[in-house]
Amino acid sequence: MKKIYVNLKRFDVPKELGGVNSLKGVEKWGSFIASETQTIIEKYHQLADFAIYFPEAHILPAMSVITENSSLKIGCQSVYREDIGKNFGAFTSNRPATAMKAMGVTSTIIGHCEERNDKSELIKLAGSEDINLVNKILNKEIKAAIDSGMEVLYCIGEKAEEQDRWQDVLAEQLKIGLKDVDVSKVTIAYEPVWAIGPGKTPPDKDYIQKVVRFIKEVTDGLAVVYGGGLKEDNANMLQSIPEVDGGLIALTRFSGDIGFYPEEFENIVKQYLL
DSSP states (O other): OOEEEEEEETSBBBGGGGBBOOOOOOOOHHHHHHHHHHHHHHTTTTTTTEEEOOOOOGGGHHTTTTTTTEEEEEEOOOSSOOOOOOOOOOOOTOHHHHHHHHTOOOEEEEEHHHHHHHHHHHHHHOOOOOTTTHHHHHHHHHHHHHHHHOOEEEOOOOOOGGGGHHHHHHHHHHHHHHHOOOGGGGGEEEEEEEOOOOOOOOOOHHHHHHHHHHHHHHHSOEEEEOOSOOOTHHHHHHHTTTOEEEEEEEOOOOOOOOOOOHHHHHHHHHHHHH
C-alpha cells in the first residue's frame, strides 16, 4: 500500500493579500479542498493511504465535510513538544497535540525543512552551538503526537552545504529524532533540501534510490516517501523506484495561477498509482 500526503502550507491566503488562493474564500477553503479531495481518493483508496496537512484554522472546516467511512485523513502541521497534562496548560501561541486530536486530527507532519529552518534560526539567536538541538526538539514533538494517538510523517533531508556528508546528516536526524519512539506510527519523508525551490535541479532516480535505501537500512525498513514534491513531472520516475513508498504533494500548478487544485491532484495520483 502506497502513501500519499499533501502539505497545503499557506495556500489559503487570497491573491489580494499576496497569496496564491484563487479557489474559495478563506472561510470555505478548507472544506472545499477536503470535500473535493475526499471524493477523488475514493477511486484509489485500495492502492494508497491519503492524508492532508492543513493550516490550523482550516482543520475544523475540513473535518465538517469528512464522511463517516472516508479514506481521507486530516492532519495538522506539527505539534508542540509538550502536551497539556491534567489541565488546559500554558500554551498561548503553541499547538498541543491533545487540542489537535480533539479536532479530529489523526496525522501530523513533523520536521519539514521549513520547520527545521525556523527552529534553527531561533537556536542560533539564542547563541547555542548544539547542531542536534533541532532533532532533540523534534523528537519531543513526535512523542507528543504519538502519545495523543496520531501517526507521524517525519521529514529529514540534507542542505546543499551538507551534501558531501549526507549519510551522517540523515543518520543523526533519524537516530536522535526517533530515539525511544514507537516507530510503528512513523513514516519517513525524504526532502532533498538542496534541490527544493525555483530554478534548482531535482535529484535523479539513482540519487533518490540510494538515499531511500540508506534510510531503510538505518531504520530497519520503515516506509519512506519522497518529500521533495510528488508531481506530474516526476510521478512516473518515482513509481519506478521500488524502495519509494509514496510521495508528498504541495503545489499542483507551478506557473500561472500557482497553487493546489483538486483536479490536478487527481492527475498526479493517477500517474503515480496506475
